[in-house]
Amino acid sequence: MLSEGLLVSAPGKVILHGEHAVVHGKVALAVALNLRTFLRLQPHSSGKVDLSLPNIGIKQAWDVARLQLLDTSFLEQGDVTAPTPEQVEKLKEIAGLPDDCAVTERLAVLTFLYLYLSIFRKQRTLPSLDVVVWSELPPGAGLGSSAAYSVCLTAALLTMCEEIPNPLKDGEHINRWTKEDLELINKWAFQGERVIHGNPSGVDNAVSTWGGALRYQQGKISSLKRPPALQILLTNTKVPRSTKALVAGVRDRLLKFPEIVAPLLTSIDAISLECERVLGEMGEAPALEQYLVLEELIDMNQHHLNALGVGHASLDQLCQVTRAHGLHSKLTGAGGGGCGITLLKPGLEQPEVEATKQALTSCGFDCWETSIGAPGVSVHSATSLDSRVQQALDGL
Numbered sequence: 001m002l003s004e005g006l007l008v009s010a011p012g013k014v015i016l017h018g019e020h021a022v023v024h025g026k027v028a029l030a031v032a033l034n035l036r037t038f039l040r041l042q043p044h045s046s047g048k049v050d051l052s053l054p055n056i057g058i059k060q061a062w063d064v065a066r067l068q069l070l071d072t073s074f075l076e077q078g079d080v081t082a083p084t085p086e087q088v089e090k091l092k093e094i095a096g097l098p099d100d101c102a103v104t105e106r107l108a109v110l111t112f113l114y115l116y117l118s119i120f121r122k123q124r125t126l127p128s129l130d131v132v133v134w135s136e137l138p139p140g141a142g143l144g145s146s147a148a149y150s151v152c153l154t155a156a157l158l159t160m161c162e163e164i165p166n167p168l169k170d171g172e173h174i175n176r177w178t179k180e181d182l183e184l185i186n187k188w189a190f191q192g193e194r195v196i197h198g199n200p201s202g203v204d205n206a207v208s209t210w211g212g213a214l215r216y217q218q219g220k221i222s223s224l225k226r227p228p229a230l231q232i233l234l235t236n237t238k239v240p241r242s243t244k245a246l247v248a249g250v251r252d253r254l255l256k257f258p259e260i261v262a263p264l265l266t267s268i269d270a271i272s273l274e275c276e277r278v279l280g281e282m283g284e285a286p287a288l289e290q291y292l293v294l295e296e297l298i299d300m301n302q303h304h305l306n307a308l309g310v311g312h313a314s315l316d317q318l319c320q321v322t323r324a325h326g327l328h329s330k331l332t333g334a335g336g337g338g339c340g341i342t343l344l345k346p347g348l349e350q351p352e353v354e355a356t357k358q359a360l361t362s363c364g365f366d367c368w369e370t371s372i373g374a375p376g377v378s379v380h381s382a383t384s385l386d387s388r389v390q391q392a393l394d395g396l
Helices: 065-070 087-095 101-120 145-160 179-197 203-210 244-255 258-282 289-307 313-322 350-361 387-393
Strands: 007-017 026-041 048-053 058-063 129-135 213-217 221-224 232-236 330-331 339-343 364-371 379-380
Touching: 007 145, 007 203, 007 330, 007 339, 026 145, 026 203, 026 232, 026 258, 026 387, 048 065, 048 101, 058 065, 058 087, 058 101, 065 364, 101 145, 101 179, 129 145, 129 387, 145 179, 145 203, 179 203, 203 213, 203 221, 213 339, 213 350, 232 350, 244 258, 258 289, 289 330, 289 339, 313 330, 313 339, 313 350
Parallel strands: 048 129
Antiparallel strands: 007 026, 007 379, 026 129, 026 213, 026 364, 048 058, 213 221, 232 339, 232 364, 330 339
16 A cells, blocks of 8 residues: 555546537547646545545545445455446445535545445555545536546556556656556546446546547547647536437437438548548647648538537637637537637737637636647646645645
């Protein structure tokens, strides 16, 4: 068991191209978003396990001695298995949460307990720990915040019990685990996602684990080789939407107008494939022409998504505002509100970017300047984190 603390971070995700088409067997490109979730794990000897999630106002503590006495045979020994509804019910009893606890808070706590008890089952004694998780990602916005949470927890707990080694060497600021260790992190994180979502695709945790860009089609996930990091604006319209209803709407439109909608889905598939090809060519030395192609693909896909019926007045406004500043945007995820992404070409003057952000904020939207194609789950030295993150983890 490790005696020193750990600092871990993992990225969120956005869908670059292929949302909705992916439901109908087409390719989707998912990319790691450099808005990150940070976790600090500190072993101690208080005899307690403390979990603090400042974003959602959770502070929970459990007696290790009480947890130690539990019959955890309901958690399969040593193997990575899917949590069953019965297991989740038992975890609810252990969690001791109040009846009026909101769903998000309850699921976050249950995921922690599931991973803590499952990963440490093989240890003779459960460790006393203090765990704080803070995120730059807004929850429930389709940006993979729950997956980043599961990935951070899994990486920290597996490293803590020395199931995988800590890759950070003395004097290093940041490092990542080996491919083999990342595969184990991803497997366990997927189980955490199952506690939260029931039947997730596995894309969000894979993007958060591996980083970069992934191609997803009919359950198969593969990494793109050396995708470039692209600067973007991420905008949250804050318009709530039901993913389920939007997906059903596209299915209905496909059944009603098969000759019209099927070619749209095929065209979106071609956009994803063309984008994948261009990203592969960009590598280390992207050319301006390649950015212009990416902008055209963004425009065409946004029009297709509107034709599928998943647009929204707020997203139209986002596209109009950014177009007035010479920039190109599309929705990301389910649509019907939610988030949009805007590509920032190299050489853009910062005052122009700031003016665009200001215009979006004055529409009532939240806006971040960030990047996609970010590194996956990483371990940090304390000195490598900026003061804002340090203060958030300290609860200041």
